[in-house]
Amino acid sequence: MRSGAKAAIVGGVFLVATGGVAYGGYTLLSGESNDTGPGLNTRSAPKKTGPPSASEVDKTTKAFLAAWSKGDARTAADLTNNATQAQPALEAYREVARVSEVSLTPDAPVGAKVPFTVKAKVTYAEARSKPWSYASQLTVVRGLTTGAPLVDWAPAVIHPKLKADDTLTMGEASAPPIKAVDRNGAELTKEKYPSLGPILDALGEKYGTKAGGKPGIELAVESADINQPVRSLLTLTKGKPGKLLTTLDAGTQAAAEKAVQRYKNSSVVAVKPSTGEIRAVANHRDDEFNAAMLGKQAPGSTMKIVTAAMLLEKGLVGADRPIECPANVMYQGRTFHNLDNFDIKNGTFTQSFARSCNTAFIKQIDDTKDDAALSKEAQEVFGIGLDWQTGVTSADGSVPMASGGEAAAQYIGQGTVQMNVLNMASVTATAKTGTFRQPVIVPRSLDGREIAQAPRSLPGGVSEQLRTMMRVTASSGTGAQAMASVGGDKGAKTGSAEVDGQGTSNSWFTGFSDDVAAAAVVESGGHGGDAAGPLVAQVLRAG
Template sequence: MDSLAEYTSAGPRNRRPRRTAVRAVTAGAVVLAVAAGGAYAAGLGPFARDTGPDPAAGKQARAFLADWAAGRLPSAAARTTSPGAAGRVMDSFTAGLEITEPALKAEAATEAEDGTVTVPFTARMPVTGLGTWTYESKLPLRQQSDGTWKVAWKLSVVHPRLSGTEKFRLEREETKPPEVIDRQGTALFGDELPSLAPLMARLGQNGTDSGARGAIHLVDRATGDVERTEARFGARTVRHKGPVRTTLHAGWQSAAEQALATHAEGKNAALVALRIDDGEILAVANSPASGFNRALSGTYAPGSTWKIVTSSALLLKDAVKPDDVVDCPQYLTVGKRFQNVELSEHPGATFHKDFTESCNTAFISLRDRLYDGELGDVARKYFGVGQEWHVGAPTYDGSVPAPKDETEKAASMIGQGRVQANPLLMASVTATAVSGTFHQPSLTDGNEDKTTTTPLPRGVVTQVRAMLRATVTDGTANVLSDLPGEIGAKTGTAEVSDAQDNNGWLVAHRGNVAVACVVEEGVTGGGSAGPIVHSLLAAASGDPE
């Protein structure tokens, strides 16, 4: 089946007069600039010469490309002259062509006589399960009336051949999907379990070229006729000998699909359930079921579910104890103002209560007790985050970059900033936290495991488990409190942009199963992801063998 990417044209843009600057200086002014120090030497003072494009234009171009590459499409769109159209086109382009983790490299900027600054860039676009599409394009930037620079939006910003009359279409080779069975030998069918349909043909692929075939075509928007082929992938057809045995459980998969169908309310959402003692995946479900696999390959800020990792990092070095008082004010300013959901506050709260009530300001106040980059080091060393996973299907395995400044460090403490995850990764984080040992998740048998991790100390595991349990009995995950079993959970609310509602998260564990769910624009974790996880755990009782 074809995957289509549809686009809309941006309207005309008014041209602005070319930026002017002083182009000559006296010898005395040069001496004064040197004497005044580095700011003038760098061209920042009033006597600076205009020797090229305004550096602010290039900075804006690089920020646009960085946002696009990281999947922060609303932020990227806001850097253009037409945020609404830009956001729709970029989302359609990446989702419709099944592009994940773009690599975008800016080149040197040039300036035209009309004041437009152009920044060429090279795009490397990984197409899920096929290979990488590489092409070159250009970003035009214009200075706005307030002096800032923005990308002058037009369709060719995304690709030089994208226009109002031509679009791109991804076509995969029509091959008979392999027979797929679950862990107990039960046959799995895509028409009965729709989230599995797009996954079945890619089983055994770990995000690399695996022999699958396909192409990206430039087609006429009106007729659908192929005008040219932009990229081809693969040289042979994947052939499977016999059924592909998976770790999935038909009952859990069916319950996961039904939970999303009933409670996602038309929003984009994804869910993963896996076994705690070995990482074997029991269910992978997406809403909508077709297209991009958000559950395994999505890139989201995990929000407060990440406090599981942050708490582990703090407890590992005895930087805080659960009974220590860590005040929870409504606001805390670290370069920008951070606040708690619904502006809640808990004066004199213990760290234990800060966790169960998901207090952002309390966690941010503890940032100086971790060195820069320590959160990422703990995530990698103990939880396997950012290492290369071989699951049996293409996945995104998380990223926790070292913070660039104090504001970013504060954001990372609560799963924001540049911290990136998805339901697979957060289900694994939950399983690791409550067992103490990371197990590379698996969807099929015999996957190579290149990960190297260290077990969490038993004392840390005991403390985290107690806080997860209290979050259900007395905290923000109370939505699960009526279910049987010793359930522990953590909610999360992740900011996306000023133009979008927050994403809602919930992770949970019961018995030998860990679950993670995200609902895009779900507003709160308990209110959006909570009913989905509740439905799953209510329907799929008992530990699967």
């Protein structure tokens, strides 16, 4: 917990207490809390309609910024459409966040939107102060009740990184800074490895004290979501960083960062199958969401690794045994088909796996005689849903029990199956060794946390058959083109996941090369081998 002052929301009203200032809550009045513009008497003037004029935008903006810069929170708030929220937020900007000498300069408006520049000074304990500058923007709207021009209030007006219910804090950081290093001692920074930004923040929050550092003084944003790391806005006094060893590999991380730049909304993770150590995590997104570790999506046919393991364990299939692969199949009222309606005549299970034949898998459902068979396999062998303690917050994946057509969809990685690329890299790592080893990004010895243990390993014969099928997929199946440049003992599985309302399926790919396993997803990327495949191959080559 930080020292300093905090404005809390109690029953929708801001109360200033120790700790920081919160922006959010709700208005106590219906409609606008104030509906008058600068210089307008709404009782005598007729109500205006339509977008605010250029003159109204200019006058309202200048009046609002002038009042804010003078510290007149009441007047500034009355120029917004939600004074109930705006006034305490503007007051706390000075009194709690300790921002003074505020200079606000509007730039050229774009319609009703007006960008502006903030220049100010932030002071802590009187002896420590620092200049602070940033850009923000506001929008002038017409009040719903009277039609007066008003600033459309939102926390982001004060600072673009503020969201509803965020807390602006000033004081000693909640944790000391860290100098994170990879497994070989190379320093890992946000500047060099942008994808690691939220991960390094989370590691600092959790392990800064354990790493032996000393906290600094900073102005920061705390989220209402305790799983989100604190976001620093301005450092007044730097703390002393503690050294934190991670399992990451700088070379593999660099390759992962470069790989995801090929496609927006893509993620990739690499792990070491023999230990579970995470070697790389990278995302390419417009937001800062760590989708690689926190995402929840249908993984498409990469899930067939788990389904195949379950069918092999039950003796329903064998790598070299024949299996039907028709162009389509109906199961309990739902029709499933293969890509371009291909079929395989007189083929083996390995061929159906390597070409990703959906119907070959779905035709086995009734023979399992257990609606929970896939869910059990995912948890008991592959560790899905066992409360992973990686060192930062991550999502474990989910394969709920299902029946009927929903179960059929799960067998091919659709329906209610939810995974991220960390989960699928781990699935591939388990397939490679036959034993689940929970992924970690910092050593367990750092804090003695409990690491998830799967109840059992794959039988030796099943594990070898699964690896063989993945090797064939990488050499002559749907993953061959993507994996052509990858050396060593290699295997793969492709996947395309259909998403409601999305014109193009998500591209999934997972593979291994010697003691490295990796998985990637590209949203709306199409076939697994086309988009996600090259990302995985690039990371495997570096590993």
